[in-house]
Amino acid sequence: MDAPRIVLGVIGADCHSVGNKILDAFFTEAGFHVVNLGVMVSQDEFLDAAVESDAAAILVSSLYGHGLIDCEGLRQKAVERGLERVLLYAGGNLVVGKTPFEEVERKFKAMGFDRVFPPQVDLADVAAMLREDIEARRN
Amino acid sequence: MDGRLLLSVDIGSTYTKAGVFRLEGEELRLLGKAVRPTTVDDLGRGFAEARTAALAVPGLPPAVDPAAVPVYWSSSARGGLKIAAVGLTPDLTLSVARMAATSAGGKVVRAFSYELAADDIAELAAVAPDIILLTGGTDGGNSRVVLHNAARLAETRLPAVILYAGNRKVRDDVAALLAGRDLVTAANVMPEVGVIDIEPARDVIRRAFLESIVDGKGLSGVVAAAGGREPLPTPLAVFELVRRIGERVPGWEDFALIDMGGATTDFYSHTESFYGGDTILLRGLREPKLKRTVEGDLGLRVSAEALVRSESAFFESRLGPDTPDLLGLRAYVESVSRTTDHLPADDRGRRYDALLAAACVRASALRHAGTVQRVFTPQGGFEVQRGKDLGRIKALVGSGGYLAGLADAALLLEACAPDAADPDVRHLVPNAPACYADAEYLIPLLGNLAADFPDAAARAAVAGFKPLNAPTNRN
Numbered sequence: 068m069d070a071p072r073i074v075l076g077v078i079g080a081d082c083h084s085v086g087n088k089i090l091d092a093f094f095t096e097a098g099f100h101v102v103n104l105g106v107m108v109s110q111d112e113f114l115d116a117a118v119e120s121d122a123a124a125i126l127v128s129s130l131y132g133h134g135l136i137d138c139e140g141l142r143q144k145a146v147e148r149g150l151e152r153v154l155l156y157a158g159g160n161l162v163v164g165k166t167p168f169e170e171v172e173r174k175f176k177a178m179g180f181d182r183v184f185p186p187q188v189d190l191a192d193v194a195a196m197l198r199e200d201i202e203a204r205r206n
Numbered sequence: 207m208d209g210r211l212l213l214s215v216d217i218g219s220t221y222t223k224a225g226v227f228r229l230e231g232e233e234l235r236l237l238g239k240a241v242r243p244t245t246v247d248d249l250g251r252g253f254a255e256a257r258t259a260a261l262a263v264p265g266l267p268p269a270v271d272p273a274a275v276p277v278y279w280s281s282s283a284r285g286g287l288k289i290a291a292v293g294l295t296p297d298l299t300l301s302v303a304r305m306a307a308t309s310a311g312g313k314v315v316r317a318f319s320y321e322l323a324a325d326d327i328a329e330l331a332a333v334a335p336d337i338i339l340l341t342g343g344t345d346g347g348n349s350r351v352v353l354h355n356a357a358r359l360a361e362t363r364l365p366a367v368i369l370y371a372g373n374r375k376v377r378d379d380v381a382a383l384l385a386g387r388d389l390v391t392a393a394n395v396m397p398e399v400g401v402i403d404i405e406p407a408r409d410v411i412r413r414a415f416l417e418s419i420v421d422g423k424g425l426s427g428v429v430a431a432a433g434g435r436e437p438l439p440t441p442l443a444v445f446e447l448v449r450r451i452g453e454r455v456p457g458w459e460d461f462a463l464i465d466m467g468g469a470t471t472d473f474y475s476h477t478e479s480f481y482g483g484d485t486i487l488l489r490g491l492r493e494p495k496l497k498r499t500v501e502g503d504l505g506l507r508v509s510a511e512a513l514v515r516s517e518s519a520f521f522e523s524r525l526g527p528d529t530p531d532l533l534g535l536r537a538y539v540e541s542v543s544r545t546t547d548h549l550p551a552d553d554r555g556r557r558y559d560a561l562l563a564a565a566c567v568r569a570s571a572l573r574h575a576g577t578v579q580r581v582f583t584p585q586g587g588f589e590v591q592r593g594k595d596l597g598r599i600k601a602l603v604g605s606g607g608y609l610a611g612l613a614d615a616a617l618l619l620e621a622c623a624p625d626a627a628d629p630d631v632r633h634l635v636p637n638a639p640a641c642y643a644d645a646e647y648l649i650p651l652l653g654n655l656a657a658d659f660p661d662a663a664a665r666a667a668v669a670g671f672k673p674l675n676a677p678t679n680r681n
Binding site for chain 1: 294295297298299342343344346347348349350396398399400487489490581582583584585588590
């Protein structure tokens with residue numbers, strides 16, 4: 068079985084690159100084939116990369132608080148582009164201010180994201196969930 | 207002085223040009239040239255006439271045996287090398303497939319993304335490309351669409367060579383689907399998202415041109431006359447010469463060449479596409495250092511009507527909307543697009559030709575160049591670059607019938623005109639380059655010699671460029 072391919076990037080007008088590099092290194096080490104698009108990535112760029120590489124998941128980072136508006140509609144666009152089965156993960160400082168994380172998670176799930184993560188998270192847990200989700204989606 | 211004689215011939219769609227060169231040590235010297243009409247019904251005849259005429263120049267030993275002079279040659283006759291590009295997404299594999307096709311000297315006659323439909327196959331049959339470049343998916347990535355497209359192509363027997371340069375994982379499956387067809391394969395043009403690898407496909411296209419297409423272009427008779435030597439597609443000869451000049455001539459690392467004809471305008475650049483920096487980001491594909499674009503709607507004769515349509519805003523800005531002058535231009539264009547060998551007889555015609563040429567230069571530069579857009583982010587102002595930065599181009603050369611005859615730099619400097627349509631977007635066109643004309647029209651001829659004599663051909667080309675002065679104020 069090939070290493071599962073995942074697309075990684077920081078969405079919108081967000082230039083935070085350090086976390087992106089950490090994620091790239093971590094998931095590569097964890098046995099994923101990472102297609103890293105870097106910072107300031109548009110929705111279309113995520114989707115083009117996922118289509119060409121037949122990715123199992125798209126991992127969207129947002130650190131600057133505008134994640135909600137940047138991620139809106141990504142699921143619908145993915146469906147339109149033939150990516151009905153792609154997993155969508157979001158993580159980071161997704162919303163400005165002191166919104167409780169449960170509220171943020173609810174909003175992103177309502178937009179069609181499969182999993183949502185706060186700024187602090189153990190990446191080993193994320194990798195384990197990702198494997199399980201990919202496996203479940205395959206069957 | 208002794209030295210080997212070499213003959214270089216370019217068979218264009220209208221004219222066949224020949225030049226005799228002498229290799230003197232490390233230098234190539236032009237001894238004479240000749241131009242004869244291309245004999246479309248039998249390309250070998252015009253070829254032989256041009257060769258005889260070029261070898262009849264004074265200064266050559268009287269008894270030069272034409273058959274003893276090695277011939278290097280290129281051809282763009284009968285429509286040149288026509289390629290249909292098939293990719294998956296328009297901005298990724300299809301975009302890279304176009305790049306591979308134009309870099310190999312081809313003209314992209316049709317481009318398709320996603321699944322080919324029955325209509326698309328009918329369209330392919332109608333345009334009769336020489337090569338169908340089938341790409342899609344990164345290595346190990348999407349295979350569904352490219353397999354669908356291979357199956358579609360298998361349903362209809364098109365006379366084209368099919369070059370598969372897509373997802374490596376399904377190369378064997380594609381070969382099985384297209385068994386019995388004229389199929390060749392190359393490494394994936396985009397093995398990873400954003401990684402461009404077009405050299406292998408370019409190489410296979412060049413070989414396919416020699417092996418399969420030369421006959422169909424009526425060139426096999428010429429191959430025999432040329433002592434068995436096989437031709438290059440003309441734009442590939444130019445592309446390779448531009449590469450040699452950029453790599454080997456000091457001071458010419460960053461330069462561009464515009465080759466404008468009756469039907470198309472080709473823009474070649476040799477310069478890094480992106481320079482980076484703390485506040486500028488590249489989005490989209492990182493374009494190669496050596497790049498060619500070819501514009502089928504920008505030309506002075508065959509394409510003049512298409513030009514006036516696609517660049518209507520330019521003509522209106524220069525002549526005013528609905529002025530008699532604009533109507534005059536339209537009438538002129540209607541007439542010259544039918545009599546393609548027309549040369550203007552009066553000032554008005556010459557002025558219109560200059561305007562058409564200016565539009566071609568300007569539009570071809572704007573389409574070749576990338577853009578920079580200023581964006582404001584919570585972390586401050588950034589610039590986002592898309593496409594290629596031509597800002598460091600130091601020299602700009604005009605080639606082809608019209609541009610070769612330029613008297614000053616004014617017309618070429620149209621390539622540096624900013625497009626003011628959107629104040630937030632800056633086009634990365636050249637910035638005040640030195641301008642030159644390929645006055646001797648040596649570009650394709652020396653391009654043919656560039657593979658065997660790279661340094662000498664590159665130096666001879668630069669030495670032959672005529673420097674153009676800044677325009678004198680005409681008001």
